Amino acid sequence: MIIYxxxxxxxxxSIVAFNDRDLFDKxxxxxxxxxxxxxxxxxxxxxFLHVDWMHLLINMFVLYSFGxxxxxxxxxxxxSKSTFYFVLLYIGGILFATLVDFNKxxxxxxxxxxxxxxxxxxxxxxxxxxxxxxxxxxxxxxFPIPSAIFGVxxxxxxxxxxxxxxxxIGHSAHxxxxxxxxxxxxxxxxxxxxxxxEQLTNIF
Numbered sequence: 669m670i671i672y673x674x675x676x677x678x679x680x681x682s683i684v685a686f687n688d689r690d691l692f693d694k695x696x697x698x699x700x701x702x703x704x705x706x707x708x709x710x711x712x713x714x715x716f717l718h719v720d721w722m723h724l725l726i727n728m729f730v731l732y733s734f735g736x737x738x739x740x741x742x743x744x745x746x747x748s749k750s751t752f753y754f755v756l757l758y759i760g761g762i763l764f765a766t767l768v769d770f771n772k773x774x775x776x777x778x779x780x781x782x783x784x785x786x787x788x789x790x791x792x793x794x795x796x797x798x799x800x801x802x803x804x805x806x807x808x809x810x811f812p813i814p815s816a817i818f819g820v821x822x823x824x825x826x827x828x829x830x831x832x833x834x835x836x837i838g839h840s841a842h843x844x845x846x847x848x849x850x851x852x853x854x855x856x857x858x859x860x861x862x863x864x865x866e867q868l869t870n871i872f
Contacts, residue, residue: 715762717782761790764848765841786845793849
């Protein structure tokens with residue numbers, strides 16, 4: 669239920685903002701406005717905005733695909749607290765994903781960012797920690813990829829692209845959101861780190 673609620677809220681806000689530029693501008697991440705105009709809400713609200721339908725659909729599809737597995741594993745581990753912990757994972761991914769960009773761009777009035785990519789990355793990498801032996805299926809690759817291998821490649825790629833910064837994709841948010849998903853899930857259940865290593869050792 670919580671996953672559908674997140675998708676619904678995100679879709680409604682994003683779609684309304686597609687046609688309301690003033691709303692879009694008030695909610696997007698802008699480090700300059702956060703620092704000098706005290707608009708701290710932008711740390712959170714940008715995660716419920718998207719630039720277009722494709723951006724929205726991809727992020728919500730990935731959330732739907734991986735969120736259920738994370739929520740089920742959280743329920744197995746934490747019982748009645750699972751939904752609360754899942755919400756903190758998602759919101760934490762949104763907040764943590766832009767901390768580096770805030771420090772980097774707080775003097776740049778023209779730098780903006782939107783999208784749930786940081787939160788979605790947190791969900792994907794929480795799933796990898798919870799189920800390291802599982803496999804992922806990507807649109808353009810006709811065979812399954814082990815989750816752990818995908819995770820390493822994704823983090824390295826995001827770090828490299830964030831340094832280049834020659835496109836309009838928030839690679840830095842992807843990277844830090846992913847790290848938050850890993851750290852947060854292990855912090856909730858430290859034994860997951862040992863289990864993760866043991867399962868990978870058994871595979872390789």
